[in-house]
Amino acid sequence: MSFEFTKENLEKFEETLKRYPQKRAALLPALWLVQEQQGWISPESMETLAKLLGLTPAYIYETATFYTMYNMKPIGRHHIQVCNSVCCCLRGSEETVGYLKKKLEIEVGESTQDGRFHLSTVECLGSCGTAPMMQIDNDYHEDLTEEKIDQILEKLK
Amino acid sequence: MEMILSKNWNVPDQKKIDVAIKNGAYASLKKIFKMKREEVIEEVKNSGLRGRGGAGFATGLKWTFIPKENLSSGRQDKKPVYLINNLDESEPGTFKDRAIVEKDPHMMIEGMIIAAYAIGSHTAYIYIRGEYYKQWEIIEEALQEARKKGFLGKNILGSGFDLDIYQHRGAGAYICGEETALLSSLEGGRGYPRIKPPFPAIAGAWGCPTIVNNTETLANLPFILNEGAAAYKKFGTEKSPGTKLMSASGHINKPGVYEVEMGLPIRTFIEEHLGGVWKNHKLKAVVPGGSSFAPLTAEEAWATNLDFESCAAAGTSLGSGGFYVMDETTCMVRLLCFTSKFYAHESCGQCTPCREGTGWVDQVIKRIEKGHGRERDLQLLQDVCKNMMNGRTICVFADAAAMPVLGFLKKFGKEFEEHVKLGRCPHTVSLRGA
Numbered sequence: 001m002s003f004e005f006t007k008e009n010l011e012k013f014e015e016t017l018k019r020y021p022q023k024r025a026a027l028l029p030a031l032w033l034v035q036e037q038q039g040w041i042s043p044e045s046m047e048t049l050a051k052l053l054g055l056t057p058a059y060i061y062e063t064a065t066f067y068t069m070y071n072m073k074p075i076g077r078h079h080i081q082v083c084n085s086v087c088c089c090l091r092g093s094e095e096t097v098g099y100l101k102k103k104l105e106i107e108v109g110e111s112t113q114d115g116r117f118h119l120s121t122v123e124c125l126g127s128c129g130t131a132p133m134m135q136i137d138n139d140y141h142e143d144l145t146e147e148k149i150d151q152i153l154e155k156l157k
Numbered sequence: 158m159e160m161i162l163s164k165n166w167n168v169p170d171q172k173k174i175d176v177a178i179k180n181g182a183y184a185s186l187k188k189i190f191k192m193k194r195e196e197v198i199e200e201v202k203n204s205g206l207r208g209r210g211g212a213g214f215a216t217g218l219k220w221t222f223i224p225k226e227n228l229s230s231g232r233q234d235k236k237p238v239y240l241i242n243n244l245d246e247s248e249p250g251t252f253k254d255r256a257i258v259e260k261d262p263h264m265m266i267e268g269m270i271i272a273a274y275a276i277g278s279h280t281a282y283i284y285i286r287g288e289y290y291k292q293w294e295i296i297e298e299a300l301q302e303a304r305k306k307g308f309l310g311k312n313i314l315g316s317g318f319d320l321d322i323y324q325h326r327g328a329g330a331y332i333c334g335e336e337t338a339l340l341s342s343l344e345g346g347r348g349y350p351r352i353k354p355p356f357p358a359i360a361g362a363w364g365c366p367t368i369v370n371n372t373e374t375l376a377n378l379p380f381i382l383n384e385g386a387a388a389y390k391k392f393g394t395e396k397s398p399g400t401k402l403m404s405a406s407g408h409i410n411k412p413g414v415y416e417v418e419m420g421l422p423i424r425t426f427i428e429e430h431l432g433g434v435w436k437n438h439k440l441k442a443v444v445p446g447g448s449s450f451a452p453l454t455a456e457e458a459w460a461t462n463l464d465f466e467s468c469a470a471a472g473t474s475l476g477s478g479g480f481y482v483m484d485e486t487t488c489m490v491r492l493l494c495f496t497s498k499f500y501a502h503e504s505c506g507q508c509t510p511c512r513e514g515t516g517w518v519d520q521v522i523k524r525i526e527k528g529h530g531r532e533r534d535l536q537l538l539q540d541v542c543k544n545m546m547n548g549r550t551i552c553v554f555a556d557a558a559a560m561p562v563l564g565f566l567k568k569f570g571k572e573f574e575e576h577v578k579l580g581r582c583p584h585t586v587s588l589r590g591a
Binding site: 019021022024025026027028029031032053062063066067068069070084085086087089090091092094095122123124125126127128129130131135138139140 | 251
């Protein structure tokens with residue numbers, strides 16, 4: 001399936017180009033736009049970006065895969081990312097990960113069967129003082145308890 | 158004493174430009190546009206301000222590395238100069254720059270205008286870590302407000318000085334906080350550090366002179382230009398003037414971001430600011446500057462102050478102020494496991510000693526923690542670490558991965574030996590403790 005930016009995103013992309021002296025610099029913002037539009041970076045989208053930016057699809061693939069936040073395959077609708085770095089561990093992130101695995105009946109790196117959630121552990125999210133914490137999509141949820149996790153997940157359909 | 162960076166953090170709506178202006182935001186601009194660029198640099202040099210991103214390098218001095226021909230106006234063939242605000246904040250334990258953005262973003266933008274004026278830059282970027290999405294939104298709004306008020310754009314306040322600021326979102330790579338990796342990422346590539354020299358001040362973004370400053374460093378500038386270098390130097394110690402934002406976490410009663418005067422004893426910080434160690438437990442160790450540095454034992458911590466010199470003398474670093482505390486129940490082997498996992502995950506993979514070293518260190522520490530360690534493993538860890546350090550790699554990431562390992566082995570070696578001898582971890586609970 002080929003990939004095209006929506007009209008709105010194409011405008012955003014063109015606006016982004018103006019910020020840099022070279023086109024290539026717009027690659028990271030462009031990848032963000034792709035992910036915003038369809039949830040992941042498909043091979044077809046990389047071909048489209050290659051044409052737009054005058055780069056090769058291989059270059060785009062090698063760059064995108066360097067960064068952990070670009071999803072190189074489709075994932076569940078809501079991406080739960082639990083910080084499991086040292087400071088969060090000191091305040092209980094090991095327990096948070098354990099609870100989520102049990103609750104969602106999946107392992108880290110998997111999506112639930114209904115495609116509702118995807119669970120990852122990530123490195124420091126800059127939220128050490130409010131640990132344990134998780135990021136779901138663009139939102140931080142901090143000072144987590146089991147009850148709080150239940151309430152947060154309940155609201156996400 | 159009223160502090161420098163956090164003085165308006167409790168003001169409701171300080172994020173909004175009208176409120177910020179009432180509290181003095183952007184006041185320094187009228188003053189600096191009457192000064193020559195060199196005079197602004199001189200004032201910052203005199204203030205003794207040192208970079209808050211971790212290295213503690215003198216900010217004013219860094220600015221003077223921009224080639225002179227770029228500073229003098231009127232030359233046709235000169236390259237553009239770029240200013241970059243390093244908001245990639247990713248060092249485990251560090252969350253202070255986030256506080257600046259959430260509580261007083263205009264202070265940071267004003268600081269960027271001052272720095273850009275001083276180095277002759279007309280395009281500046283904020284490199285913000287991808288995870289900070291809400292913070293990215295806050296800054297977008299603040300930039301828009303600043304443009305509307307005429308603090309950004311063409312001919313700012315009639316001074317003839319032009320400046321645009323754009324945000325550039327990272328996408329999840331610790332290494333992009335390293336300034337040359339940041340530049341590679343800004344240019345649209347993998348976040349690979351580059352060999353220095355040339356330093357970014359000579360050949361940075363797109364081969365042009367570039368200054369990369371940490372967000373907290375930039376946020377200090379409005380005070381320095383408003384009140385003067387002498388007023389700034391009243392805070393802190395002689396060699397580490399000013400205040401420092403400390404991100405406090407771990408086994409304490411009151412985690413959070415605190416602005417403290419440089420030189421504050423760690424004991425005072427823990428007992429008075431942080432409400433002491435939690436659960437009435439005893440202190441076991443402190444990492445004062447982020448996960449890349451050696452820990453201090455309780456005894457060492459009580460004899461150390463929060464400034465660059467005192468921390469260096471104690472064999473660690475004030476770093477980025479990522480201060481985390483471990484109580485007496487903490488298993489140091491398990492703690493180091495989580496630290497080493499981070500570095501193995503985040504090595505960019507360019508240099509063999511780092512790519513391989515961080516992976517092996519991670520595996521060996523994991524097996525010790527699981528009780529499968531061998532007696533020679535402790536020596537093996539030291540050998541691997543020593544082969545990663547001191548200029549064997551393009552950037553200092555490998556040193557940052559090795560220093561905590563050597564530090565924990567030196568100070569808590571007995572715990573590692575115990576794990577090997579017992580063939581298991583003697584601690585039954587997680588790092589949070591019972």
